[in-house]
Amino acid sequence: MRELGIVKKIVSIENTTALDPLVEKADGFWAAILKPRALRDLLHGVPFGHPVHPVSVQVPIGAWTSAAILDLLPGTDATSRLLVGVGAVSAIPAVLAGWTDWLQLHEQQKRVGVVHAAANATAVALYAASWIQRGRGKQTSGKLLAYAGLAMVSGAGYLGGHLSFRQASAANHAEAVQHLFPEGWQTLGPIDELLDNELSRMDVAGQPLLVLRRGKSVEVLSNTCSHLAAPLDEGELLGAHTDDPCVSCPWHQSVFSMRTGEVVHGPATAPQPKFRTRVTDGLVEVMLPNAG
Ligand code: FES
Incomplete structure (x- = not known):
């Protein structure tokens, strides 16, 4: 079995220099916010011996996946809306941990990282819109927005996997x-x-x-x-x-x-x-x- 053609497109992001102005802006912005070393050590996961980011995405992804299943069942509108909101709010620590790790990567990894972050930001925006629509009683558009958000966060997850495993951004390089x-x-x-x-x-x-x-x-x-x-x-x-x-x-x-x-x-x-x-x-x- 060989890898799919789309993988080559994703690999090409690593060397897409057109992303560099965006990388530079994100670098300046997050470096200014995530300055205290104790905060960065915590968000990297130094006390836990592992990066925090992969663990912190469990809550939003779990909440949004649960909402997607409940949306297929009758009488679950209120619970689905709650889960959509919980997912959006709980994404905040994951975002902070992710950018903290991103600041200390190689340029090829940073390019993939900004695309990963942009896809996740779009997913959060779609879920926020879904939460608002559901609050207005517009369940159908709320559900469609949430499914679009799930597709986006899944794509972002694939990029995160590429960054972590193929580009080895979160691996222990002294393990061998x-x-x-x-x-x-x-x-x-x-x-x-x-x-x-x-x-x-x-x-x-x-x-x-x-x-x-x-x-x-x-x-x-x-x-x-x-x-x-x-x-x-x-x-x-x-x-x-x-x-x-x-x-x-x-x-x-x-x-x-x-x-x-x-x-x-x-x-x-x-x-x-x-x-x-x-x-x-x-x-x-x-x-x-x-x-x-
Ligand atoms: S701290 Fe990044 S390679 Fe050593």
Whole structure:
């Protein structure tokens, strides 16, 4: 079985530069609104370890799908109208989480993202019009508007899937490390060759590692950022002389603890694979728990 022709059209959105002025406007607008870092971390889903946006769309889509089924049955006008309204209001957190994630994407992903957002905005407008029409007693036009909204939100959902899975905008880009890295202790190199309190990249078993020597101890993470795969050794070392030094990603400034690999600030929501280290006869060795 081969993919449908329409998929190629959707893929072509990724390189449609005509969308760039719209991308730029949306960028300026949402960057100004979503400024506080604590708010952005929450909307990215840092405390939950997963992006919030895919979860937050469940309520509006569930409410609107339920309304579409009830609209086929007699005596359900009031409940359908309630569900249409609940869907429109509950879309607000999903919209905020979606734009927060969108701000930290590559340009091809942002183009698909603005089309996804425009389709969803149209769906919300159709549902709002449906709610108004139903309130005026115009059930038929209210139902037709709601079905048009459902078609629009379904198309938007397809684009969201393209963005999340094919363009991997919401995937953990460091997940494969534990499958690629060999089991057991591996040699990294002589400790004397590592500069103190400086980030460096070293490759072991074909995997890029981020290395930080601190006196006699060495902290090692995967060098591939879990957000969108940036090389972390090109980032900035924060808190070099504290108990919890961190690395700030060069692309979208996610911050990870060098001690634990945990996310301190998003947009990343998945931690960096953290390697155990030991020094034997002047040689640093690394081991990734559960690797292989
Ligand atoms: S690649 Fe986006 S924060 Fe690292």
